[in-house]
Every structure is written in structure tokens, then in C-alpha cells.
Amino acid sequence: MLHYMVYTLPELSLFFGLLHLCLLYLLSYDAAKVYARTARFWLLASLFCSILLYDKTFSPMFFENNAYTLLFKLLAGFFAYIMLGLSAMWFGAENRTGCRYYVLILCALIGSNLLLASSNLLATLFCYGLLIYINYRLLAISYEKLPSEAPTRYMGLSGVVVLLFAAGYGYLHYRLDGDVEYGVLREAFAENKDSFRLYMAAVAVVVPVMYSLGLAPFHITAEDKVGKGILPVSHYFALFLPVVLWGTLIKMDTALLAPYQNEFAPVYAGFALLSVIFGAMGANSRINLHRIFAYSSMYHFGIVLLLLSFFKLETDFAAFVYLFVCLLSLNGSYLVFYSLKSRGEYLASVTSLSGLAETHPYTTGALLVSLFSLIGLPPLAVFMGQFDCISILLRNGYFISLGIVLFFLLVLAKAYLDIMKTAYFEKKVKIFDTENRAVPLYTVFCISCIVLAAFNPGNLLQILKDMFYVVSL
């Protein structure tokens, strides 16, 4: 019994973090820095415990931890750590403690740990529902200053999606007499491939994850989440959440939906290409940086889904590598947004970048590196993923898909080049505030990651591959 208690340490650490934050709130601490530091400390403690207990779980009936879950937990933790560090500056500038934000992020970390580890559909549904609620609360923080219908709309639509998931779960629960463990479900799918109801139940399970990832045609709230929220919340939706959800989707594909690969593959490919098209077009039609990056993510996520549509472990890993390098580059851009401050106010429109190169040459340089990387310019990180993606598409004869991906990459590049043009060519219209010292430090670190990731340091790809391939065991 005691050892099961020990196995809860990764989640328990985060829970202690929650209590610690509440205590600080009760003691009336009003510095955002204190809350951020506390949250980061408990996050590190949780990650440390996750590494130590990477293959142990407190409830083997519902959850299963392994190197694969650890991989995604570490990646999510990496982004969460940066996000927590920089959000303190944002809340500090706004004279807010941000306590609620930090509490919600720790809750999201608990939810994501459990979601990634879930090996039972009931656990997946529960954790997914929890994350949806946390997302709603985070969006509510976003609109405290500027009330909007966005959180309500998000909750309404997400509620429908959760109900769809629940319906799928309900049917599977009924059909399999309550045994909804992934392995059992997979066998049931394989044995009853002709059953339309089972197929629809599988669809009902996978659609909510796609919706939360903002993939077309389920991208109704994608722009609201990333594009309209305050910077720390936008950062959460753009980087942290996708890591968790992609980890879940890839696991579902491998452990649950593989029997339906012939049916799902064309649908995935179709959705992927739709995301690529909508993402690139949307990025060009927006003037808000967060929204541009929301659509840009949609384009890149489309490519990840396209690679997943092959339902092979090799291509799944290529999708993961693409996702990894892409999020790394997106993170670089988000860090630059923390430097865009004029008279204490954080800026988000493209025009606010006007003349940035004059006063902030390094910041502009960092933005340039991350944008070049997102285009796939070698030797930056995304090139590594892009090369493998093109190779896979060509090997499998997906010539039209490749043509669409490359053409819309050019369309997306146009949006990025417009940002560069504004930063370098337009005349300065705002006086930018001096940066906090931590922002350049984080930026240099992340830009170094973008540059170094492409060199496969310490045989990084092999390590990632060894961890990733555990998903198929």
C-alpha cells in the first residue's frame, strides 16, 4: 500500500504546490514573483519524481506510466517552467498576483500528467473533462479586464464535445460490460471492424482531442483560446496544452485506434490538409501576433496529423519530432512577445513591432531565428522535422499532399515575412520599455535550443526515439 502512495509523488508534489500557493494567498503575499517561484519549485519536484518513478503508477487499473509518458511530461514541464517564469513579469507589470493562474496551471499539470498516463477510457474522459474546465477558468482570467463571450462560448462548445466523448465512452462501457481499458477496447475494435456503432464510438473519442488541438474543421474556438487571451494564457494554450493533447492522441492512435487505420487514415489526411490550408490562409488574414501564431500552429499541427495518418510507428515518431521542433520554435516567438512592452502595456498587434529592430536588435534577431526556423530554413530545428516529413510523403506517393503542404508553406512564409518587414522597415511608432533581465536570458536559452536541436546533440534523436517507441509495447 505504501509503495502506491510513493508512486503518487509526481502528482502529490503538484498538489503540495497548490496548498503552498493557497497558504501564500492566505498570508496575503502580493508579489507575482513569489507565486511563480513556488509553482516552479513544485513543478521541478514533480518532474524529478516523474523521472525517478517513470514506470510506476499508483493505479495500474486506470493509468500506466512509461518512458513515453515521461517524454511528454518532460516536454510539457519544460514549457510550463518557462511559462511560469515569464508570466510573473506579466502579472507584475499588471500589478496582479496571478495566484489563480498559478493554481490553475498546477491543476492543469496534474490533469495532464494523468491524461498522458491514462490507459482506461474512463480515466481519459475524466482527465479530459478536468482539463476543459481548467481551460475555461484560464480563459476567464484572460477576459477579466475586457469581458467577452469567448469563455462562455468555449465552455458551451467544449461541453458539447465532452458530451460527445461521454456518449462514445457510454456506448463502449455498455458494449464491453464496463471494461474500457485500452487493450480491451483495441481488441474489441479489431474483432468488430464492421460494426458501425463501434466505429462511431471511436470517432466520438478522437474528435474531442482534435477539437482541443484546434485542428480544422474543429477549429471554432482555436483562435479565441490562443489569439484573444492574455499573454500567459495564450502561451499555455499555444505550447503546453498541445504537447499534452498530442501525446494523448498519438497514444490513442497506437494503443486504441490502430484497427481502424484504413478508415481513419483518409479522414486524418483530409483534416490535416484542411488545417494546413486554413492555418496558412488565416495567418495571412490576421494582424494580431497571437492570432497569427494560432493559425500558424494550425498549419504545423496539420502536418503532424498528416504524418500520423500513416498509422506507422516510424511516421508517428517523425510526427513527434516535427511537433517537438515546431513547438521549440514557437516558444522562441512567444518569448519575444514578452519583450514587446510599451509604457507597461504588452503589445500584440503586428504594427506594434514597427521599428523594433532599431531599439531591440537582439529581440528582433531572436524573432527572426524562430520565424526562419518555422519556415524550415536549415540548419534550424524545424528543418530536421521538415526533411523527414517530405521524405515520408514522397516515399508513400503523397505527391498532391506534398504540393499542398509546400505551397501553403510559402503562403505562411508570407505572413512571417510581413512580420519581419514590419520589425525592420516600418518607422517606430511606440517607445518600447526596457526589458526585464530574465526575458533575454530565457530567449537566448530557447534560441540556442532552436539552433542546437538541429545538430542532434548527444544523439538526442536516438534518446527521444527510444523513449517514444515504448508507446507500441
Next chain:
Amino acid sequence: MDSYILLLLIVIPLLGAFFSLAAKNDRADTAQNVYNVSIFSLMANIGVILYVFSCCNTRETGMQLVERFYWTEFPPITLYLGVDIFSLLLILSVNFAFLIGELCLHRKTERSKTLIASELLFISLVNGFFLAADIITFYIFFAASAAPLIILISTYGSQRKKTVLVRFSLYNLIGALLLLVAVVMMYNVHRQNILLGAAGKLDFQGKAEYVVWLGIFLAFISRLPIWPFHYWISSINSSLKNPLVFIVGNLIPLIGLYGFIRFWPNTVPETIAVYAPFFEAVCIITMLFIALVSLSHKDIRYKLFAYTTVYYLLYLTGVFLPTDILKQNIGYSLFAYIIIITVLSFLISHIDYQKKELGIYGSSGILCYMPRTSKCLSLFVLAGIGLPVTPLFWNNFIILSEIFNYNLILGIMVMGALFIVALSLLEELFRLKDKSSAASACVLGADLSNRHYAVYIGSLLVLFFSFFKPLWFVF
């Protein structure tokens, strides 16, 4: 023990770029430190290049000193670096050109850190491009070399050209993506990296061969100002006022040309080689067109751009000829040509600067105030158009004779274009030296400084020695 001497040629300028960026902004001597770092990096690099020359067998034509670098196991990729005398000559000329540039650059240049760091980054990437011995390394450096150019154009380009920049960048990106597709198709044949020399021996199925070679062809064309793709490069290059940025802009066509030289003569399959006359025709049309435009243009910088373009196309025509004996001659000629356009670019910048300082509106007769500048410009213009003091003269003579040998009409048209562009430069030189427009004999302080004068004369001496023995610096 593995040798990493070639890798050093990429790493030294890269380190220089990092040191330049790391220089503190709040120091009065920052700019000077940054320039010193760049000069030191370039001199160190030239030292290493000369050492590499001494390690190579100058009579051997294939890749030498090949270095292998394991990259990833998934997908399996090993990268190769290697050199032959041709690529080493280009590396030396580019590094030497930038060293001349650094020594002669006006120290009050705006945003010197950005300029020097981007320039060193560009040199590092171009060195890597010339050292690439396999298709993936080749692609990596081909695509990456556009990045510092975009940064430099963004920083030093004309405000009016901001929409052109976006189109130019997209145009370059299209070229890079086409090459990427071609490279991946070649890679997929054996699921392993292919050495450059083996690219033409791959066995493709169906029409794949045409797709691959069309991709390669369009990718290299995207870096060359060839009709109908000449607009973006010409409009960008002619707007660059900073001489160092102008040099960077003018080396971009060299990347396209080098691509053709590496892929075309020995590598291209017979099925593709039959289209060479068509490409030659396009080159000739562009040469004549640009030469004629330069004759009517009044801006000397545009004339210099026209001159560089016409000569690049001359070399390209030489590459498309059904012979592979010209490669070494093109290499020797390019060595002199790159140094000549560098010096000319800096002399023109000096004239422009002094024109502004002296408050002169027209530049007619301005060389009368600057005897040293006048001498240097005259010598380099004459060397550029064929004065027999540099390797440009006799190597171009051999290239032209091969063109005449191949097709008389083609030869006449190429000669015609060279003649027009030479006429255009001479006309400009005459205008600048025209005594009737000059008010006085000399203006104190307007002429070249001793250091600049020594650098230019030194460059001329290097070219002069190369005229007698192309590899005189190899011991």
C-alpha cells in the same frame, strides 16, 4: 584521428559572428572591436585555406580531404565535407574579398554589429556551401545562405524596396523548397545520403528524373538574375548602397552558378543535357538585355551590377557547354572577378561618400579631385573588362574560345554583350575623369587614405601574380 580542418573553415567565421554579437553596446570602442574581430577571423580563415591548399594535390580533380560527420540515425544521415582546387579557389576569393571589404569599410557605418555578424555568418555559410560534398550538406548551406542576406537587405536596403524584399525572400524560398524536394527524392532512392558526384548516376523510375533535375535547375536559377527571373535580384542589388552588403548581394548568383558547376558538367544525365542549348539561349538573351540596359542607365552602381551579371552568365554559358575542361578556368577567372568587383564596389562607395561630403550633385569629373582613386578605378575597370594583367583575361579568353568553337553565333552574341558592358563601364569611367567638368585639381582629404590605397594596390598585385601562376600561393 579524424581531421576537422575543413570544418574549421565554417567554424572560425561563425565564432567571429558570435563574438561580434557579444560585444557590449555601451562601449565607445565597440565598433572598432567588432571590426577587429572580423578582420582577425578572416585572416585566420585565409591562413587555414592556404594550409588546406598545401595539403591538397593540385593536379587531382576529385574531392579531397573528405570529412564525415554522423548526423542522425533516424532518418540515417551522414554529412560529408570535401574540397577540390576549384572550390578552394572560390573560398579563398570570397574570404579575401571580404577581408578587402573589412579593411576598406567606412568605420562609421550604422549598426556595425549587425553588419559584421551577418557578414561573418554569410561567409561561414558560403564556405560550408563550397565545402559540401553530399546533397544534404549542399542543400543545408544553399538554403541557409539566404538568411544573412535577408537580414542585411532588411537592415541596409532601401525603404522603398520593402515589398520587393518579401517577394525576393519568397522567391528564394521557392527555389530552396524545390531543391529540398529534389534532394529528398535523391535521398529516397537508397535511403542514404548521396555524394555530389554520384547524383547523376541514380536510377529513377518514370518521370522522377525530370522532376528532380527540374527542381535542381529552378533552384539554382532562383539565385541567378536570368530572364524572366531577373527582376527581384536586380531590384534588390541595385538598391544596396553599403559596399559590403552589395558584395553579399552579388555573391548570391555565385551560389547559383556554383550549384550548376557542381551538378551539371559531369553529373547531369544525357536525357537532361539535351536541353542545354535552350538554357544557353536564355543566358544570351539576358546578357544582351542587361548589357543594353546598363548602357542607357546613368547610375554607376547599376552598371557594376550589370557587369557582374553579364560575367556570371558568361561563366554559366561555359558550364552549359558539352565539355568539362573549362571548370578550372572558370575557377581561376572567378577568383580574379570576385576580387575585382569587391574593389570596384568599394571605390564607387568611396566616390559616392566623397560626393556627399563635398556637396557635389553630379559626379562628372569627380576623379580629378582624387588622383589615387582615379588610378585604382581605372586599373580595376580595365582589369575587369579584359586588360591582360589578371587571370580574368586569359581564362575568359579560353572560355570564349570554347564558346566560339561550340557555336559561332553564340560566341558573337556573348562577345557583343561583353563589349557593350565594357563600353558602359568605360563611358562611366570617362565621365568620372572628365576634366572639363572638374573645378579644381585636387581636394585635400577627399582621396583614398594610405591604408585603402595600399589594400587596393596589394589586391592588384595578388591578381598580377595570379596572371603568371594561378596557384602561386601554394607551397
